[in-house]
Amino acid sequence: MRPGNTVFSGLGTTIFSTMSAMAMEHGAINLGQGFPDDEGPAELRERAAQAIMTGPNQYPPSLGMPELRKAVADHDRRFYGLNVDWQSETLVTSGATEALADCFLALLNAGDEAILIEPFYDSYLPMVEATGARAVTVGLDAPYWDLDLEVLAAAFSDKTKLIVVNTPMNPTGKVFTKAELQGIADLAQKHDAYVILDEVYEHLVYSGAAHETMMALPGMRDRCVRIASAGKTFSLTGWKIGYVTAAPDLLTLVNKAHQFVTFTTPPAFQLAVAWGLGQGGAYFQNLATDLEQKRDLLSKGLAAVGFDVVRSDGTYFVTTDIAGLGYNGTDLDFCKEITANAGVSAIPVSPFYKPRDGGIGIPRNMVRFCFSKQPEVLEESVFRLKRYFG
Secondary structure (H helix, E strand, C coil), X not given: CCCCCHHXXXXXXXXXXXXXXXXXXXXXXXXXXCCCCCCCCHHHHHHHHHHHHHCCCCCCCCCCCHHHHHHHHHHXXXXXXXXXXXXXXXXXXXXXXXXXXXHHHHHCCCCCEEEEEECCCCCHHHHHXXXXXXXXXXXXXXXXXXXXXXXXHHHCCCCEEEEEEECCCCCCCCCCCHHHHHHHHHHHHHCCCEEEEECCCCCCECCCCXXXXXXXCCCCCCCEEEEEEHXXXXXXHHXXXXXXXXXXXXXXHHHHHHCCCCCCCCHHHHHHHHHHHXXXXXXXXXXXXXXXXXXXXXXXXXXXXXXXXXXXXXXXXXEEEHHHHCCCCCHXXXXXXXXXXXXXXXXXXXXXXXXXXXXXXXXXXXXXXXXXXCHHHHHHHHHHHHHHHC
């Protein structure tokens, strides 16, 4: 038979599927895949259930339900001071991953270059390459994930069409500072590049850090596409509700791709999320406080085991350096070992890099743990790791 698309036919099983299947096989606690182990706010779920029963249940507008688009515009004004016109500058998607695909399809042509900051969310690379564009990568310095703006500047060229900025960042837990964002913004303006802002963890930021959106920086309003997610903000990852904010011309391009990818998204979930975005500040603060306590619980436990724990300022994740345990194998070997033998599953960080010959520049000693679990689950995970490592 004739071959399919070479980008996707060449892909293996994702590391998430691999480690989750192994965790299930061995009865291990799964701290690999990033999702909470609760069901999200009860009132939000009740509103979705009510909307399913009362309707509408037919195709909603492709751009999204007006209630949610208005709520997104109000949210962006409330938290970031952005003056967003909900009718021309907001779009609802079936999750943030669809929004990312829409952006790459809408903005990239064969021969363009897209800059990805490593380690990156694993869907970025194949989606960029599927458009015929070339992914140019710039690595953060492990283990503390520092950004070298001079190295980043050298990655830009006259072919650079866009750069993806994920903050708070999966998998590292890094929250880019305003100074770092300003440096990236200066380069984007100098090279007339778009910026795709993956900000799905915007409300999962912890004490000592603050989420800043590059869209609010001078000169960046018209060249940024901001993506956020109800899945992360309301601990409802299965609902797959994402939303996009962009200037009218940019949003029109993204929507042209969206209409042929999913066209629309379940209306009941949209209506419930619209209500959720309008909640008072206490909800968002309590979400961050709860997760920060879980971060601290797991981080302290891992440090007691012997991991070198890197501070996480945001997201569900904490990264650790396994060299402190005296482990000489790769991060993947380590994750398989603790899944099978310690009963705790984690994710190696090396799959979040663009493959290259010899693996030059890819750290093999960093492992990511997810802490968006119940405290007793985190405590049991630490107990199992302590028992295994003595």
